[in-house]
Amino acid sequence: MKIVLFTHPSFLGHKSMPRFAQMIISGMKEKGHNLTVWSPKAVFFKLSFKKPFLEKWLGYVDQYIVFPIQVKFRLLATGKETLFVFSDNALGPWVPLVKKRFHVVHCHDFLAQQSAFGLLQENKTGLSGKYYQKFIFLGYSKARNFICISKKTQFDLHALLSQKPALSRVVYNGMNQNFEPAKDSDAIREKLSKAFNIDLSNGYVLHVGGNAFYKNKLGVLQIYDQWANDFKIKVPLILAGEKPTEEMIAFKENSIASESIHFVNDIDDKQLQEFYQGASVMLFPSLYEGFGWPIVEAMASGSLVITTNEDPMKEVAADAGFYIPKKPGETEKLLDWKIVTAKELERIIQLNCEERKEAVSKSILRSKQFSAQGFVDSIETIYKEILENR
Structure with a gap:
């Protein structure tokens, strides 16, 4: 041709x-x-x-x-x-x-x-x-x-x-990059901890994405803040992508989990792969997507994915994903949404070794559908x- x-x-x-x-x-x-x-x-x-x-x-x-x-x-x-x-x-x-x-x-x-x-x-x-x-x-x-x-x-x-x-x-x-599970996730977390001066030794909640409205990055902060309010914080939040907006910075400063929230910008492809590999869970509550690259990249890297119970996120993650409701537009419904999503985050963080191993295997298997x-x-x-x- x-x-x-x-x-x-x-x-x-x-x-x-x-x-x-x-x-x-x-x-x-x-x-x-x-x-x-x-x-x-x-x-x-x-x-x-x-x-x-x-x-x-x-x-x-x-x-x-x-x-x-x-x-x-x-x-x-x-x-x-x-x-x-x-x-x-x-x-x-x-x-x-x-x-x-x-x-x-x-x-x-x-x-x-x-x-x-x-x-x-x-x-x-x-x-x-x-x-x-x-x-x-x-x-x-x-x-x-x-x-x-x-x-x-x-x-x-x-x-x-x-x-x-x-x-x-x-x-x-x-997938147009080589995403794969880490042979030693503890070593990956130690490497990232030293590189970014953040204690990631016990894992972390990861979000990857830009600042476009549909990425719902403010929603990520709201879920994490509610989780910190309702449950004892166990791991920090890493937001990898574009530099935060003034609204995001203000939210972080006013959050009870402010010291555990970290915006990480200007990382290279290798560091992105490592962040996926070391994550306890990837939180991806997008409002809309065309596909949702980070879902597949995270799954291929051995990370669990919490995403919105809407297509195409469901279409991509299938039975390997964990789902939360889409963030409501009405202010009066926001608190209920934050409570529900924080509970799901806590549930995934608390999976025992056997449950996590099974979930990771399903994620990796699903990612192979996107070669x-x-x-x-x-x-x-x-x-x-x-x-x-x-």
């Missing part, structure tokens, strides 16, 4: 999307396919003098004015048998350029569009954001073929589109099907 893969420009500094794209690149090339990457280059973006406002708008010029012109010229020299693959539905504005050629769009989540269209009350979008998300939607809605990373993402896609796609398939993400090779094999089959269905 001849494949052209559209990816996000490197100057945007994304992390998860480049890894996803690299999984496609490596997988297809290893299978002997001819793959070329098309992505905007920083032209006007370089003139921004690192000022966020200018970076944003000059980046748009590179992506939506300069790049489309370049694509039109490249298409003149690109064979009709070429398959054009979009690594993310957020690249929608470029889809109309090849809508009459063989193409497929990989879909991760539609949270930004749902927020902009008023479908997610927890997240309000400004006027410019609404226009931008409509711009993206109008682009990918011209596509005929889609591959979604979960059944939940596929359901959301179909709800947004005005007509059923010609092809719509679900292929779960494959990079399985992902590549599945999308290759779909790519060929699109080319064959002329």
Whole structure:
């Protein structure tokens, strides 16, 4: 196959999307396919003098004015048998350029569009954001073929589109890093304790994620604080990811467990793997997800996972996960939610050796359903099907 893969420009500094794209690149090339990457280059973006406002708008010029012109010229020299693959539905504005050629769009989540269209009350979008998300939607809605990373993402896609796609398939993400259980978890905890000057010798509650509203990082703090209030604290809380917001810092300072709450930022891939390996439990109470990478990564690392009793979290963790209700939007229901979730955290922390061993085995077994090779094999089959269905 001849494949052209559209990816996000490197100057945007994304992390998860480049890894996803690299999984496609490596997988297809290893299978002997001819793959070329098309992505905007920083032209006007370089003139921004690192000022966020200018970076944003000059980046748009590179992506939506300069790049489309370049694509039109490249298409003149690109064979009709070429398959054009979009690594993310957020690249929608470029889809109309090849809508009459063989193409497929990989879909991760539609949270930004749902927020902009008023479908997610927890997240309000400004006027410019609404226009931008409509711009993206109008682009990918011209596509005929889609591959979604979960059944939940596929359901959301179909709800947004005005007509059923010609092809719509679900292929779960494959792990693109080497996550595995630690041979000696005590040694891992000792290493992390020294590196971050935190006593992790008795284990810890871990959360991995950014500050986006749907990650519910404040909810993690609320659960832990309630747990500290209702039960004797046994292990600290580690929040790995972006730097905390002012709201999160204020919550920590006012918490009765303030000294046991630690924000850990700017860690490398190796340290992230070690944090997973040493965790007593990974707390992941997301409101929404497209897939939920940390769930699989934690399970593969031998950590137990407490997550929200909603898809796609349930879809991913299946019978290997431990579930809590979704955080309510109503203030009067919040206390009951915190009490219930704190009790579940205490229950998992208190599992005896035999129960924990059995639960860890189920987690590891479940994680094996999400292999990079399985992902590549599945999308290759779909790519060929699109080319064959002329």
